[in-house]
Amino acid sequence: MPQLTIPDVIAPDLAVLFCGINPGLYSAATGHHFARPGNRFWPALHLSGFTPRRLRPDEQDLLLDYGLGITNLVARPSARADELTPAELRAGAARLTRLAAEHTPRFVAVVGVSAYRTGFARPKATVGEQPERIAEARLWVLPNPSGLNAHYQLPALAAEFRALREEAMGSRPANGTSGVP
Template sequence: MRPSKSQVAAAAGCTIPDVIRDDLDVLFCGINPGLYSGATGHHFARPGNRFWPALHRAGFTPRQLDPAEQGELLEYGLGITNLVARATARADELAVAELVEGGQILAAKVARRRPRWVAVVGVTAYRTAFGRPKAAVGRQTEGLGAAGLWVLPNPSGLNAHFQLDALAAEFAALRAAAAAA
């Protein structure tokens, strides 16, 4: 069910529960929920967001899941969290301090939940949250605790730098590294 415009507008500041359990293969970490996701309660829910198609095309899931099926990710050893929990219309509404604090919260979550890999979805947010201004998309030389660390492009439809095929290729590189580890 699609939320109404008023429901989407009212979602500012809402939070979405993590899709998480201990010992995941990959924990995907978004920047923060958009208003559409806040209204639906599902990660990467806005039509046009390419997270779910890229995840499937990369071979992480046997079929393309709908955001409402996000709980099924756990069956595949996958999970989702966010650097900042509150929903906003745009990621640029987040303060630097929020992103830095989110990086600290993520590090603590990773220490507690022990995923093998963490994939931060959004290179600019990763750079800010972890103080790595020159970080690029791909495998990072440093880990996050005991977890391997990967940075993926933002799958928002607004990210014109990465079309779906290129985005899926980046997700597939992570999948190959996770399978080899």
């Protein structure tokens, strides 16, 4: 059986390239990033002011209109991110570095601090901007928006996304958003 993957939504010179950990089984089946109902990526993206309305996963290509893109560290789908091996995460970090060098986004935002810590060998990393760069891009780590991440409820998650948006795109949200959850 062929492995299902989700295509990158990417273009040169994006403001932010978001990088998920890997597709969940539901996302892999639909072919859309963060597609599982209950995943908070799309609501957080909107509430933080990145998009003027809440996009649906099947509208992921519209991200490019806002200077945004999306990829994954690991292409292999799994039920849970903790099913990935450290070697897969390290290989994903190397691939993400190549993508950043090729497409030159201003920011790369890894969505999942545990995966970032393992993939990039930064065991003490925290959410927020990182001191190192990835290629020439500024590097940011966001909390995992999965419904399984109980540490961050939607308002706190949107606040972390908003901090990135304000740094990457200025304090004014996309047209039509209040920027307030």
